[in-house]
Amino acid sequence: MTIVTRPLHPVFGAEMTGLDITKPLTKAEVATIEAGMDEYAVLAFPDQPLTDDQQMDFSANFGELEITLAGQMAKPEDRRFQTLELGDISNFAGNSNKLRERDDRRRMYALANRLWHSDASFRAVGAGYTLLHARIVPSVGGNTEFADMRAAYDALDDATKAELEDLVCEHSIVFSREQIGFADYNQGHDDKLRPVQHKLVITHPVSGRKSLYLSSHIGGIVGWPVPEARAFLRDLTEHATQRQFVYSHPWRVGDMVMWDNRTVMHRATRFRDLEEVRDLRRTSIKGTGLEVHVASAMAAE
Amino acid sequence: MTMSIRPYQTGFAGEVAGINLTQALTPAQVAAIDAGMDQYGVLVFHDQRFDDETQLAFSRNFGELEVSSGAEMSRPEQRRLKMEMADISNLDTNNNLRAASDRMRLTALGNRLWHSDASFRAIPAKYSLLSARVVPGSGGNTEFADMRAAYDALDAAAKAEIEDLITEHSNAYSREQIGFTRVDYGAENQDKLRPVRHRLVRYNPATGRKSLYLSAHIGTIVGWPVPEARAFIRDLMEHATQPRFVHVHVWRPWDLVIWDNRTTMHRARRYNDLTEVRDLRRSTIRGDGPTAEQAQHAA
Numbered sequence: 233m234t235i236v237t238r239p240l241h242p243v244f245g246a247e248m249t250g251l252d253i254t255k256p257l258t259k260a261e262v263a264t265i266e267a268g269m270d271e272y273a274v275l276a277f278p279d280q281p282l283t284d285d286q287q288m289d290f291s292a293n294f295g296e297l298e299i300t301l302a303g304q305m306a307k308p309e310d311r312r313f314q315t316l317e318l319g320d321i322s323n324f325a326g327n328s329n330k331l332r333e334r335d336d337r338r339r340m341y342a343l344a345n346r347l348w349h350s351d352a353s354f355r356a357v358g359a360g361y362t363l364l365h366a367r368i369v370p371s372v373g374g375n376t377e378f379a380d381m382r383a384a385y386d387a388l389d390d391a392t393k394a395e396l397e398d399l400v401c402e403h404s405i406v407f408s409r410e411q412i413g414f415a416d417y418n419q420g421h422d423d424k425l426r427p428v429q430h431k432l433v434i435t436h437p438v439s440g441r442k443s444l445y446l447s448s449h450i451g452g453i454v455g456w457p458v459p460e461a462r463a464f465l466r467d468l469t470e471h472a473t474q475r476q477f478v479y480s481h482p483w484r485v486g487d488m489v490m491w492d493n494r495t496v497m498h499r500a501t502r503f504r505d506l507e508e509v510r511d512l513r514r515t516s517i518k519g520t521g522l523e524v525h526v527a528s529a530m531a532a533e
Numbered sequence: 534m535t536m537s538i539r540p541y542q543t544g545f546a547g548e549v550a551g552i553n554l555t556q557a558l559t560p561a562q563v564a565a566i567d568a569g570m571d572q573y574g575v576l577v578f579h580d581q582r583f584d585d586e587t588q589l590a591f592s593r594n595f596g597e598l599e600v601s602s603g604a605e606m607s608r609p610e611q612r613r614l615k616m617e618m619a620d621i622s623n624l625d626t627n628n629n630l631r632a633a634s635d636r637m638r639l640t641a642l643g644n645r646l647w648h649s650d651a652s653f654r655a656i657p658a659k660y661s662l663l664s665a666r667v668v669p670g671s672g673g674n675t676e677f678a679d680m681r682a683a684y685d686a687l688d689a690a691a692k693a694e695i696e697d698l699i700t701e702h703s704n705a706y707s708r709e710q711i712g713f714t715r716v717d718y719g720a721e722n723q724d725k726l727r728p729v730r731h732r733l734v735r736y737n738p739a740t741g742r743k744s745l746y747l748s749a750h751i752g753t754i755v756g757w758p759v760p761e762a763r764a765f766i767r768d769l770m771e772h773a774t775q776p777r778f779v780h781v782h783v784w785r786p787w788d789l790v791i792w793d794n795r796t797t798m799h800r801a802r803r804y805n806d807l808t809e810v811r812d813l814r815r816s817t818i819r820g821d822g823p824t825a826e827q828a829q830h831a832a
Contacts, residue, residue: 340760346768411710412767413752413759451712458712459639466645466711467803502768 235264237272241479244380244496245274253277253488254286262293269361270439273495274378274479277488282365284318284513287488291363291515298352298359298516301405302341305421310338319514321345321364323505334506337416344408345500347448348379348473350493351516354405354449356428360519362498363490368511369483373503376489377480378496381443384472385433393433396444400454401465402427407451429454436495437520443495444472473497483512494519536562538569538576545679545797546575546780554578554789555587563594566791570660571739574797575677575780581789583664585618585814588789592662592816599651599658599817602704603640606722611637619815621663623806633807636717643707644801646749647678647774649794650817653704653750655729658794660818667812668784672804675790677780677797680744683773684734692734695745699755699825700766701728706752728752731824735795744796745773746824773798784813795820 233250240246248268251261268275282290291297300319303311310326323339325332332339352359364376388396404427409415417425432453434445446469453461480501481489491498493516503510538547547569552562569576583591592598601619604612613628614620623631623638631638651658663675684692705715705726715726733754735746747770754762782790792799804811 334761335758340758343760343764346764409760412763457634457639459642459708460633462711463642463645464803502765 235261237268239272240274240276240481243383243477244272245276245378245479246272247276247278249278251277253280253290254282256289257293266294266438269490269492270436273380273382274481274489274491276481277490278484279486280365280488281486282488284313284315287363287365287513287515288315288317290488291361291517294361295517295520298518300514300516301352301354301424302338305417305424306338313513317515319516321510321512321514322368323510331506331509337414339505340412340414340416341409344412344414344448346502347408347411348446348469348497348499349408349449350445350447350497352493352519353430353445353447354403354408354428358403358430358445358519359493359516361490361492362514362516363488364512364514365489366483366485366487366512368509369485370503370505370508370510373501374505374510375480375482375501376498377478377501378491378498379473380477380479380496381446381472382436382439382441382495383477384474385442385444387477388471396433396468399432400429401432401445401450401461402429402452402454403447403449404428404451405449408448410451411448427451434494436492441495444468445494446472446497483510536565538573540573541577541780543679543778543780545573545682545778546577546677546782547573548577548579550579552578554581554591555583558591558594567595570791570793571737574679574681575782575790575792577782578789578791579785580787581664582787583789583814585615588662588664588814588816589615589617592660592818595660596818599654599819601815601817602651602653602725603637606718606725607637614814617816619817621801621811621813621815622667623811630807630810638806639711639713640708640717642711643704643713643749645803646707646710647747647770647798647800648707648749649746649798650815651794652731652746652748653702653706653726653729655823657702657731657820657824658817659820660791660793661799661815662789662791662817663813663815665784665786665788665813667810668786669804669806669809669811672802673784673806673811674802675782675784675799676802677782677792677799678774679778679780679797680747680773681740681742681796683775683778684743684745686778687772695733695769698733699730700733700746700751700762701730701753701755702748702750703728703752704750707749709752710749730755735824737795742796745769746795747773747798784811 297317299316303316536552
């Protein structure tokens with residue numbers, strides 16, 4: 233089989249076919265995927281009937297798997313999956329086949345995924361790749377949208393680029409949830425809610441391209457009054473998520489989509505989640521090679 | 534001279550020529566402006582050399598003046614202008630630029646979010662009239678979005694879903710979005726932050742058109758869980774403020790812009806407010822009544 237890469241959008245995103253990712257890959261195949269990620273930032277692999285184990289094996293080709301925050305904060309009996317590396321992106325009520333009720337707090341927490349974000353940007357080391365596999369999809373809605381933060385950066389004028397170059401942002405899961413009026417965390421997770429700092433403009437370790445490290449998890453800019461920072465970040469997010477930078481992925485069962493959180497933001501879109509099932513499973517890879525660490529380390533000194 | 538209106542490219546805002554608003558108007562002239570407002574939603578008049586007295590006198594042609602909420606929530610010594618004049622400037626009472634951490638500056642940053650003026654009042658604003666006295670060298674535009682066109686562009690299922698929704702508005706909700714908290718308003722202003730209810734879909738009997746009554750002041754939808762309401766309102770906002778529904782106004786000194794808060798949203802854009810003066814003054818006309826009980830007419 234020959235690997236075929238077909239662009240999905242004028243500036244980023246591609247579909248990759250001619251590869252069976254349910255089976256172990258050769259080093260050359262892994263390298264082809266990584267090169268595709270560096271170029272396109274989002275890759276979709278249609279018709280891949282992965283099991284949970286196969287998804288984790290495939291993911292492990294790209295680095296160390298991350299433990300999901302929602303899994304970490306949930307009680308063991310509420311988890312659908314015992315493996316903490318497997319993220320439950322579904323509307324099931326915990327470990328059952330019932331859909332979540334309208335006011336279920338897990339549903340409230342998950343609604344913040346409808347805000348543009350970069351996965352795990354609230355960690356000192358944010359996520360690198362995220363891999364999302366579709367098991368059950370609703371008949372209408374529930375797309376995942378991606379925005380190319382390299383193209384968004386490139387489109388800024390020189391004065392704005394200069395203004396942003398050295399800014400450092402504060403990220404916490406609390407800030408994204410606060411935006412939709414959700415503050416009901418389980419007790420005892422203060423350490424996971426504490427803000428971390430990242431540079432706003434980051435350089436991709438392989439491609440060398442600069443991109444905007446934006447995320448709804450951002451609550452402030454170091455040294456700025458909070459309202460000024462938030463108004464500014466809203467403007468910047470609006471710029472960065474204009475339609476010319478956005479690819480909207482309509483899910484089909486068996487789709488595996490992976491994206492690089494260092495170069496794209498994403499968000500979920502609405503579907504009839506009280507009536508229809510959407511069961512997606514997520515794995516993510518720890519990010520590596522960013523100057524982000526430098527900013528965090530400096531701030532800690 | 535006869536008044537004439539030329540539509541801007543976006544279709545909904547109009548540029549008006551052939552009228553001096555600083556002098557007393559005839560009933561026919563007032564009626565022509567009202568008719569223009571119903572048709573366009575936003576009217577732009579150039580070279581209108583108002584002072585505060587002539588602006589207030591002109592404004593009274595269109596109804597009862599509203600007291601500025603900013604003035605209401607300030608102490609007398611913090612006010613630069615009369616109570617009926619909203620101070621849309623970056624100046625303190627000594628006409629000096631406000632400092633970066635000035636509380637008035639931080640709360641004014643909420644104007645950078647799309648909103649409808651005074652939607653946090655039980656009887657919200659009808660027209661806003663904004664007069665430009667000093668404008669910065671760059672930036673500081675005001676953008677307007679047409680909530681009638683945004684409503685029309687929704688599909689039938691979305692229209693049916695929102696038809697009877699009631700939203701809750703408070704000034705605290707818009708400021709909360711940028712991290713300016715309830716406590717920051719001071720103990721004396723807490724009663725002014727109590728949420729009021731409005732219909733999400735409004736109907737204008739004069740034109741027979743429906744519009745979305747959206748605003749950054751919305752905090753929830755009655756009967757919905759708050760996070761679901763906020764995620765939904767954000768999506769609706771994004772739909773309603775697409776570039777095709779937006780008119781950008783670039784200010785010149787002595788521009789007067791009138792907009793109808795019942796049919797449009799607006800927002801201010803960034804400028805170098807720590808180094809340049811932007812002095813705009815707003816008078817506001819009170820609306821006719823509450824919206825939540827407004828009868829809805831079949832389209």
